[in-house]
Amino acid sequence: MSTNLTPGQHALLESELRLARQRLQAALQAEREGSDRLAHAAALVEADPRELREHEADRELDQARDEHLLAELQEIDDALMRLKLPTYGRCIDCGAAIPFDRLQRQPQALRCLDCQTAAEAAR
Template sequence: MSTSLTPGQHALLESELQLARRQAHAALQAQRDGGDRLDHAAALVAEDPRELREHEADRELDQIRDAHLVAELQAIDNALERLKQPGFGRCIDCAAAIPFDRLQRQPQALRCVPCQSAAEAAR
């Protein structure tokens, strides 16, 4: 089943996904560089248990941010792979065309709005 995307829309989505990938990758790199500095700071204040707890909490937040960015990169990479397939832009649940304005706002979207709402309600 082919999509209803024009070649120009397809190219625009690919460009937006590539930009989002570069931005997410840069954010992940910055996050990981910041984590290295945080680990070094924690080692310096290890003798004060209160400061160590604060640094551990910061490290946990960094790990959560890291995991979020990794998941975002994976979603972008998956969307770039799907973009190469003829069915890109079709809902994975009902096979209806996902409106271009939705894809433009969220190119990683797998579902049309009604199916996404139903999937979220089922959680």
């Protein structure tokens, strides 16, 4: 069962996914460079317990941001792999075609809006 995407729509979605991937990689690189600077600054700070706690909190926040960016990057990579399959753009729950406007806003979408709403309500 293939989707109703035209070759032009398919190409547009691939381009959007690749651009999103580049933006995420740049954000992750910037985040890691910022973390490196914080780690270096922490090494230079005297052993003031308050400052050390602040640096530890900053490191935890950086790690959480890294994990979020990595998860988003994985979603994009998964979508790029699915894009090669004839079932890309089909809801994984009901099999209905995901509308192009939804895919254009979120090309990594796995579900149609109804199934996504139901999945979120079930959480």
